[in-house]
Amino acid sequence: MTGKDSVLLVGRGALAEDLGGAARDAGYRVLRIDDLRGIEREAPAAAIAIEACVTDHYRKQEVLTALGNALMPQAMVLVDALPATVAECASWLGQPRQCVGYGVLGRLRAQHIVEIARGSRTAEGAVERAKEFFTDLGIETRSVGDWPGLIGGRTIATLANEAAWAVTNGVASAADVDRAMQLGTNYPRGPLAWAQEIGIDRILTILENLRRHDGEAYAPAPLWLELAARHSEARIGVNGE
């Protein structure tokens, strides 16, 4: 490899920011865009494309379809595999051999290991390039299968959901549930506070992914809807609308 590859990063928010910053620090030429026309224009020059749409499912489909149409066939595509499986993403992309899933929950710097997920048709070479890319960023990787929510996202989302059910069912208050889990099991954070830190919309997207693939048992607890409503009210208040 002569010099570092060009990376086309599609998405907004903390995830795109963190990945873009880390790639730039590692010497990659990073172009971050968030519109479909930009994809058509910039994709042909990219050796690596990263999709980081985070929560918006329809946006994700549009972005991956546009990437599939505009990228060179040999470009490797990293897809956010927490809201959808690699198989789903590959079907939207239309280039299953180049499609590799990654899992980042919350801020990148708080994560020591990134999960790399291969779909049933992902090429070995694409998986190797994905691992190399993250290693270059100074982040360890672990390979996992195409498992809805991957390991980390699935664990945190289901723990938070069970905690939310406990509050909904009146077992204890949210603060007491978090305190009990930290003191009783040594969890680094209470599951509800942790979910809020990651973003409730992100947790809900993971749970919806699990529900779509693994059934109603993973349906989000009603508490999330209350919290999400309160959260958006608070946001409106801050913006002075």
Added chain:
Amino acid sequence: MGQGLTAEKGESTITIAVIGAGTMGAGIAVSAACAGMEVLVVEPQAEARARAHAANAKSLGRLLVNQEEIASAERRITYLETLDQAAAAELYIEAVPEELALKRAVFADLERCAPPAAVLATNTSSLSVTEIAQAMSAPERVVGIHFFNPAAVMRLVEVVRGKLSSRASVERAVEFVERLGKTAVVVSDTPGFVVNRVARPYYLEALRAIDAGAADAQTIDAVLEGLGFKMGPCRLMDLIGLDINLATTRSIYHATGLERLRPSPLQERMVAEGRLGRKSSRGFYEYDRQG
């Protein structure tokens, strides 16, 4: 670790009784003795009494530094054969095996022997406090005081408000827990209370991922330890014992019928094959016989 375990000066000494001298009963007795309480341990079997006595002397030696303190804490624990001999406590904590009939029998005895003003508590982790208290003439005296193993070390105690528990009984249980230097969280009487229930997905999702071939135990543990958990779920199940962990899941699943808490077929197979974790030298990982 030893923080808050010494007696606070100026508070009147209280006497508690612990019924059952197994691991949990012994641990509760040690906690209370370290906090300056007088403790009556009631255990009908002489052998179990002797075992608890020896184990408690050992753990007091670990928890307290000063020889004088160790000796006086040891003197505060009295080992008794029958409940009739423990008729003067303010709080009774039942810590016998997790069988409803056995616990109900203890509470019938308690209602006969304990002073009418005493709070009666169960250390159950898997049975309903309300069901245990149902047959009593004064069920409002009964609450759950659920310690975690090892009881002398773990800071959290769940105080369980049964459907029939009085507010005063719950308040006195919380006060007792705080006097131990521990944190009380009041929970309602539902299967698994807070901790055992909310923790289920941590184990179940790891088991499902392995069963589906999505990842192996090492990968799962590495990913979750990378997120900040002290111990990945597979290493933790090996430590707890897969049979114990499965029994907790089963009891919560049977009581709730919730599909998301259904026990894992992989774990059932591992337990049937005797792969119980550290104690059988083989679980998700292999261990030396020496431990």
